Amino acid sequence: MIRSDEILNTVDMIQKENLDVRAVTMGISLLDCRHAEVERTCQAIKDKIIRQAGRLVQTCDEISGEYAIPVVNKRVAVTPIAHVGAGFDAPGFVRIAQTLDEAANEVGIDLLGGFSADVANGMGPGDKELIASIPAALTATRKVCSSINVGSTRYGINMDAIVLLGQTIKTLAESSADQGGFAAAKFVVFTNQPGDNPFMAGAIHGLGQHDVVINVGVSGPGVIARALERKIAQEGRQNLGLHDLAEEIKRTAFRVTRSGELIGRQVARALNVPFGVVDLSLAPTPNVGDSVGEIIQILGVDSVGAPGSTAIVALLNDAVKKGGTFASQSVGGLSGAFIPVCEDQVLANAVRDDALVLEKLEAMTSVCSVGLDMIAIPGSVDAATISAIIADEMAIGMINGKTTAVRLIPVPGKEAGEFVTFGGLFGESAIAPVRNVGKSQRFVDFAGKIPAPIHSLKN
């Protein structure tokens, strides 16, 4: 029998500390939907998504009700569309994107990921057409998210692709200027992109997976922040070392992950599809009390971005993984602490106050789970500079054998210090200044390939 204090703590975690399951994402393979003509392919894609995901939202809602734990987002990730649409031209890819959006609306999910390609070691004609279609595809749709994997520890970094994508990001933002460049928030560039990530905008259903699978992304920065505050209040700041706080994070991450594991498995069982992974990420929301930045401050820096911030993110990320790994049968996806600026009020405030700058964020991403995520930059920053920022971030991922990503929004017509609001989970932020704009042109013009790193002589 569980003790009553344990019951009350669990109730508080859900009722007062924002414990939720951030995303239940159904991965669906579309490899069997390919036909010679675009329209027949689109029909097969739509039929399969509706057949497999038709009951997803209702099932999540029912199971979420039983445990009284919110499932915030219900999503679908599909096979990277470059595999499904290879041979079609850019307008054909836009048609597929529209079909994905229609299917997403029909089954009532929040977002659909997988308008994607992997070009880490080179670009085929289908990849090029897909990349060319991204601006039109994302402005013609509401729920479709796109991602391109441009690098990996195995193959190096495809700079030719990064050159194209710097311009893609600019075009996306400009084509949605009336929404602050929001279309760029639905697009992300990766190195070492996982094929089982339930989080957007980078969710895909990679090759080598089940035909259909349920993956779950947990959340819970609020739960960890409150647990740390309680620990410090009970034991006194002077009696605690960072190892004690890491232990508290680990234990709390276990609880958070367990709730995701339970809900994910029950959803998979109810839908009669295999359960894939729990992604152990700490994903913040713009809500007060649901912030990763707040945890960083509790762990001892007055402003996020102050010296010590990178070490704190390293401790946090590692402790979350340690606690979560034991809680779940299979862990995957991105798994770690996210630091998406717009989606996290404390981080957004730190950018507003000039405490947190792009370069410090880059340093923090070398030890966190993802990368430069949801950062609004001035619309005047040129494509080559954006490409160079991407290259820097991809290099961190390639060399360290980890996933890194870039999701920048060059907000049209706005400069550093001004504000942009995207609404909902996408949040709002001050626009972060970018230093040394326009000084990387020659580097970007070389293009080509950054060779794969050496796998020995590690230093």
Place this chain on the structure above:
Amino acid sequence: MSNQYVISIMSRDRVGIIYEVSRAISELQGNIADLRQSVLCGYFSMILLASFPASITQRAIERKLAEVDARSETPIDAAVEQVTVEALPGAPAIPENAYVLTATGSDKIGFVATVTSFCANRHINILDLSTTTSASSYVMILIVDLSRCPSVAAVRAELASFAKEQGINVVLQHYDIFRAVNEINLPIR
């Protein structure tokens, strides 16, 4: 042949009560099959199931426990009742339809009666109940079995209007979520 008895004991809490009672039982050749004890505000309470040879009557057990009471420095109330138990359950089993109901409100007369009347009127069996107070509010934690309720959704709806009527806060969650986040084993049925 042996007979089974349920024996309930209550006393002010002190060291040695369980020893004195269990020694008395063994002196009558009684075999203790199961036992629960609890202490609340310095008061000790115990309920146990024991089997005795057919030659030992209920009266004999009561006399023996009265001797324990006479020797005890704290008065010991005992009640003895003959029962028939077919098979002993292992650990207390939590059924598949077990839910945790937490009810929080201001501390007032009749709080427990109000919440338990809701349960009684809807065939909700209470498996375990404990209460606690926190910051001027009174919290009841009930582990309940909803297997005799036609639908959990209906209970939820009725509970919501009941809570509104009474001005209390209630949360109903499946028991498995509490096991999942507090125990090593993941409850997957």
